[in-house]
Amino acid sequence: MAIDMQRSIRNSMSRHPNILFRRKTYAIRRLLRYALRKMPQTNGKSVGVPRWNDFAQFNTQLQSDGYVFVENFLSTKDAELLRQNWPKNRYFTPIAKNEDHKTSDKGLLCDSGEPSFDTKRNVAIWALYQMFLSKKFTDEVSKLCRDGIDRYPYHLLSQNSYWGSGLAPHRDSEDERFKSKLNFIYFVESNGTGWEAGGTAMLKSNSFDEPIFIPTNLNNSCLFYYSETELFHGFPPIKFGKYRKNVIAHFCAT
Numbered sequence: 001m002a003i004d005m006q007r008s009i010r011n012s013m014s015r016h017p018n019i020l021f022r023r024k025t026y027a028i029r030r031l032l033r034y035a036l037r038k039m040p041q042t043n044g045k046s047v048g049v050p051r052w053n054d055f056a057q058f059n060t061q062l063q064s065d066g067y068v069f070v071e072n073f074l075s076t077k078d079a080e081l082l083r084q085n086w087p088k089n090r091y092f093t094p095i096a097k098n099e100d101h102k103t104s105d106k107g108l109l110c111d112s113g114e115p116s117f118d119t120k121r122n123v124a125i126w127a128l129y130q131m132f133l134s135k136k137f138t139d140e141v142s143k144l145c146r147d148g149i150d151r152y153p154y155h156l157l158s159q160n161s162y163w164g165s166g167l168a169p170h171r172d173s174e175d176e177r178f179k180s181k182l183n184f185i186y187f188v189e190s191n192g193t194g195w196e197a198g199g200t201a202m203l204k205s206n207s208f209d210e211p212i213f214i215p216t217n218l219n220n221s222c223l224f225y226y227s228e229t230e231l232f233h234g235f236p237p238i239k240f241g242k243y244r245k246n247v248i249a250h251f252c253a254t
C-alpha cells in the first residue's frame with residue numbers, strides 16, 4: 001500500500017482534465033471493455049518464454065543505492081514480440097471514479113502464479129509472467145540480492161498510462177504477510193523519455209522536488225528497488241500525446 005503521500009499532489013492529479021474525464025466516464029468504459037472481452041476472439045499465436053539479459057552483476061549497486069536501473073532487460077527479439085502483442089485496452093480496468101494517486105489503467109493480474117485473465121488471448125504477457133515465475137529467473141533474483149533470502153513474484157500486473165497519468169510520490173508500506181520485498185517496474189514501450197512519459201523516479205521526499213534518479217529510456221528497460229527502502233517513488237502527470245506501457249512484478253520472501 002502507498003503511504004506518506006502529499007494530499008495536494010493527489011488532489012491535483014485527480015483533477016487533471018484527462019483524468020477527471022476518465023474518472024467521470026469510468027462506468028461506461030468498464031462496461032464497454034467488459035462487453036468487448038466477451039465477444040468471440042481468436043487466440044494469440046503461441047509465444048515462447050522470453051529471454052532476459054543477466055542482471056545479477058548489479059548486486060553492489062542495489063545494496064548501496066536500494067535500486068538499480070537496467071536497459072535492454074529482455075533480448076531485443078523478445079522485447080519486440082511483447083511490444084507487437086501488447087494486450088488490448090479491453091483487458092485493462094479503467095481508472096476508478098475515486099482514484100487520485102495511481103492514475104493509470106491496470107489489468108492482467110496474476111497472484112501467486114494464478115492468472116486472473118484469459119492467457120490464450122494474451123499469450124505474450126503470459127509468457128513474460130512465466131519468465132518472472134520461472135525457477136531460473138527467481139534464482140537470478142537471489143543472485144542479485146545475495147542476502148540468503150529466496151524470493152518469488154507474488155503479484156504481477158500490467159499498466160497503460162497516457163496523458164495525465166501519474167503516480168504520487170510515496171513509499172510502500174511494510175507488510176505482515178509479504179516480507180523482504182523487491183519490485184520490478186519493466187518499461188515495455190513509450191513514445192517519450194523520463195518524466196514526460198512516466199519514468200518512475202526514485203525520490204528523496206514525497207514531492208517531485210528532490211529526484212534522486214529519473215529513468216530516461218522507457219523502452220525495454222527495468223527499474224528494480226527494495227520496496228522497504230526509505231526512498232520514495234513516483235512520476236508526475238504524463239505530457240500530452242505521450243504514453244507508457246509497463247509491467248510490475250512484486251517479489252517477496254518465499
Ligand SMILES: [Fe+2]
Pocket residue numbers: 002170171172233
Ligand atoms: Fe509503490
